[in-house]
Amino acid sequence: MKNVTTVGLLGLISVVLGTFGDLDRVTGVGLASGRAVLDGASHAPVSDFAHTPIAPATLTAVVQRYCQVCHNDALLTGNLSLAGFDVEQAPSRPETAEKMILKLRAGMMPPPGMPRPAGDTLVALVEELETRMDAAAREAPNPGGRTFQRLNQAEYARSIEDLLNLRIDAGDYLPPDTKSANFDNISEAQLLSPTLLDAYMNAANQISRLAIGNPGAQPAERTYTVSGYVSQSERVPGAPYGTRGGVSVVHHFPADGTYQFRIVFEHTTTGEGFFGQIARFEQLEVSINGERVALLDVDQWMHISDPE
Numbered sequence: 001m002k003n004v005t006t007v008g009l010l011g012l013i014s015v016v017l018g019t020f021g022d023l024d025r026v027t028g029v030g031l032a033s034g035r036a037v038l039d040g041a042s043h044a045p046v047s048d049f050a051h052t053p054i055a056p057a058t059l060t061a062v063v064q065r066y067c068q069v070c071h072n073d074a075l076l077t078g079n080l081s082l083a084g085f086d087v088e089q090a091p092s093r094p095e096t097a098e099k100m101i102l103k104l105r106a107g108m109m110p111p112p113g114m115p116r117p118a119g120d121t122l123v124a125l126v127e128e129l130e131t132r133m134d135a136a137a138r139e140a141p142n143p144g145g146r147t148f149q150r151l152n153q154a155e156y157a158r159s160i161e162d163l164l165n166l167r168i169d170a171g172d173y174l175p176p177d178t179k180s181a182n183f184d185n186i187s188e189a190q191l192l193s194p195t196l197l198d199a200y201m202n203a204a205n206q207i208s209r210l211a212i213g214n215p216g217a218q219p220a221e222r223t224y225t226v227s228g229y230v231s232q233s234e235r236v237p238g239a240p241y242g243t244r245g246g247v248s249v250v251h252h253f254p255a256d257g258t259y260q261f262r263i264v265f266e267h268t269t270t271g272e273g274f275f276g277q278i279a280r281f282e283q284l285e286v287s288i289n290g291e292r293v294a295l296l297d298v299d300q301w302m303h304i305s306d307p308e
Contacts, residue, residue, distance in 0.1 A: 091136035149187035173203035
C-alpha cells in the first residue's frame with residue numbers, strides 16, 4: 001500500500017490517496033472545500049466486494065430512478081435509452097446491458113453531481129447484470145459469423161483429384177488468388193466477383209467433360225525426351241531408390257485402358273547404345289505411381305541397326 005499525503009494551508013484540502021488492491025480510494029479532509037473531494041470519492045470503480053443480495057425488481061427500480069433520468073426516450077443521453085429496461089430480462093437487450101456493465105465497472109455512472117444509490121447497490125446491480133448475461137451466453141452460445149470462403153487454386157485442384165481422380169492445373173482455369181498477409185486462404189481476401197464466378201463455371205464445364213471422357217477418342221501419343229547432356233550415373237529425382245539415370249515424369253492417363261510404353265535409347269556415332277560402354281547385366285525398371293510394373297534386361301551390345 002502506498003500513501004501520499006498533501007497538507008495544505010487554511011482554505012485548502014488535505015488529500016490522502018490510498019491504493020488497496022485494485023480499488024483506488026480518494027478521501028478528502030478539508031477546511032473549506034472538502035465536499036468536492038468527498039463527492040469524487042464516491043465515483044470509484046465498482047468492485048467485487050460481498051454485498052447483501054437485492055431482488056431484480058428492486059434493481060430495476062434503481063435503474064429507473066437513478067439512470068432513466070438522463071437515459072430516456074426524450075433525452076437519449078449517450079444515445080442510450082433505458083425506458084422499460086428490466087434487469088431480470090437483461091439478456092433480451094444485450095447491447096444495452098453490456099454498456100451498463102462497462103460504465104458501472106468503470107465507476108462512470110451515475111456521473112459526478114448526480115444522485116447515487118446508497119451502500120453497495122451498484123455492486124449488486126452490475127453483478128446481477130453480469131450473472132444474467134453470462135447465463136444467457138452459456139445457454140445459447142453465439143460463435144459469430146463466418147465470411148463465405150471459396151476454394152483457392154491449390155484447394156480446388158486437390159478437390160477435383162479427390163472427387164474425380166483427375167490431376168489438373170487450376171491456373172489453367174482460374175485467375176491468380178488474391179492474398180492477405182501473403183496468405184491465399186484468408187476468406188476476407190477471397191472476394192467472389194462475377195468474373196471469377198464465370199471462371200469457376202467454365203472450369204466445371206471443361207473438367208466435367210474430361211471426367212466423363214470421350215468413348216470415340218482416338219489413341220494419342222506422348223514423347224518424353226531426355227537430353228544427352230543429363231548424367232545417367234546418378235539417381236533421377238522421382239525415380240525409385242537404387243536406380244540411376246532414366247527419366248521421371250508426371251503423366252495424366254485420360255481413361256482406363258491398355259497403354260503401350262516404347263523406350264528408345266540414345267546411341268553413339270558408331271551406332272552403339274550408350275550401354276555399350278557399361279558393365280553387363282543392366283536392367284531397366286518401369287514404375288507407375290511408385291510401383292514396379294516391369295523389369296527388363298538390357299542388351300549391352302544392342303545396335304541401332306538391330307530390329308526393334
